[in-house]
Amino acid sequence: MKKPFIFIISVLGVILESCYYDNEVYLYGNGSGAVCDTATVTYSATIAPIMASNCNSCHTASSGNGVITSDYNNLKTIVNNGKLLKSVNWTAGAIQMPLGGQKLPTCTLAKINKWVDNGALNN
Ligand code: HEC
Known part of the structure; x- marks a missing residue:
């Protein structure tokens, strides 16, 4: 009598699992309720x-702080050394960008x- 029970639990598991959308649109939204x-x-x-609109005013060739x-x-350089994501995601210990902004x-x-x-990619 154990096998049908296990089968039903498995089916329930699959059904419940399919209700969870692991999708960036649903996980993050854009803060305004829109997708x-x-x-x-x-x-x-x-x-x-x-x-x-957020970075170039301080980070062009003439005023770049490197x-x-x-x-x-140049953007790819800070992607590769990890600084782009750390700075915009405000990772602990990183210098938070945009500097002085939100x-x-x-x-x-x-x-x-x-x-x-x-x-x-450069696409
Ligand atoms: C108001 C001017 C300003 C704006 C806007 C700004 N930055 Fe910066 N940024 C700076 C300055 C100044 C530094 C150097 C800070 C330091 O070394 O203490 C810096 C440093 C950095 C660094 C190096 C951090 C490190 O750990 O060495 C990165 C990466 C960076 N900015 C990316 C960005 C990005 C991406 C944006 C846009 C989202 C941005 N910045 C917007 C002024 C700015």
């Missing part, structure tokens, strides 16, 4: 504009993290 679309993140359409966020190759919105951070997860 945060991280599926189509690219350097040119997503990341470059984020850098332009860090340049305004072109792909943490970037959750959806913006989700996009930056996704782009890096995808290999920080």
Whole structure:
């Protein structure tokens, strides 16, 4: 009599599992209740504009503090040394960016993290 019971528990497990959407859109949102679309993140359409409006004012070739966020190759340097994500995610011990400002919105951070997860492509 034990086998049917185990079978029913397994079926229930599968059904319950399917109710959980492990999806960045659902996990992060964009803070306004609207859906945060991280599926189509690219350097040119997503990341470059984020850098332009939040970072480039302090991080161009002429005023960079050694860090340049305004072109792909220099941005890739701080992706590779880990400083981009640490600074924007406000990882403990990191220098928090934007300096003196507010943490970037959750959806913006989700996009930056996704782009890096995808290999920080120049796309
Ligand atoms: C108001 C000016 C300003 C803005 C805006 C700003 N930064 Fe910075 N950033 C600085 C300064 C100044 C430093 C050097 C801080 C230090 O060494 O204490 C710095 C340092 C950094 C560093 C190096 C941190 C380290 O650990 O060495 C990174 C990476 C960085 N910024 C990325 C960014 C990114 C990404 C943005 C946009 C989200 C941004 N910054 C926005 C001024 C700014």
